[in-house]
Amino acid sequence: MGLNLDEQKAVDRFRQQVAEPSMTKLVILDFWAEWCGPCKALTPVLEKVAAEYADKGVLLAKVNVDEEQFIASQFQVRSIPTVYALFQGQPVADLTSARSESQLRAVLDQLLEKLPVQAGDAPATDLAPLLAMGEEVLASGDGERAAGIFAQIIDMAPDNAEAHGGLVRGLVMAGHLEEAEAALAEMDPALSTDPWVERARAALSLAKDRPDDSELAALRAAAAERPADMDAQFAFAAAAFAAGERDTAADTLLAMISADRDWNEGAAKAKLLQMFEAIGLEDPWVSATRRKLSTILFG
Structure with missing residues (x-):
């Protein structure tokens, strides 16, 4: 397709995080940036409504336009926030003008009536708060504790790539490089190309350069x-x-x-x-x- 390496990685991330889930779910795709004030005001609205509609098959995916310029260009994003609803890999509605909870709910209700979206699975543990906790502990510099948190998440969700990547990064931060290598080696090969795992692999590679x-x-x-x-x-x-x-x-x-x-x-x-x-x-x-x-x- 004539893509360079960075563009191919961007496409792979988008495919895994957005396109593939949209085959059965309705994905709210939010294009945003750190410096965008209206984006920050809209985020809580999107997160709240997406959580309310999760059992109806609605997911929220966010794309930082500064970090994913290639993806933003493919959607011809000219201003932010720009918000689309995607189903089976295709935009089915422009949600940008739905800035309130009631407006967003109304549009989602209409889409869910028309589209064969698969409802959410049976109630399961919400991993997002646990994953966020692990990241916060990592940011504080406590690799041992972070590794423990991510290990618990893996027990609950063995195929969660973010948790596997977090475990490796926690072990690296704690100085347990051999354990980190073992965790990568034992990981399901299907997770090996996930961005979270690639990030952990890079952290391990760099940590091996540590001198006395x-x-x-x-x-x-x-x-x-x-x-x-x-x-x-x-x-x-x-x-x-x-x-x-x-x-x-x-x-x-x-x-x-x-x-x-x-x-x-x-x-x-x-x-x-x-x-x-x-x-x-x-x-x-x-x-x-x-x-x-x-x-x-x-x-």
């Missing part, structure tokens, strides 16, 4: 003494990130990209993108650093 204090000090000194030595800069950036110094790592890689973006077949940019994937594209630090990268590449 003396090694980090030596790499730091070498990078300071030889600012034009790309190999020294790259080695220090990888070690600094693994040691938790992500600002230092990013600044080093950005300086390398600014000096010679093609060095070693674009290795500095590739390493920075791997860091973004490991942390998560929704993370504020990633968003800020991506803007710095864009300024260097396109400014």
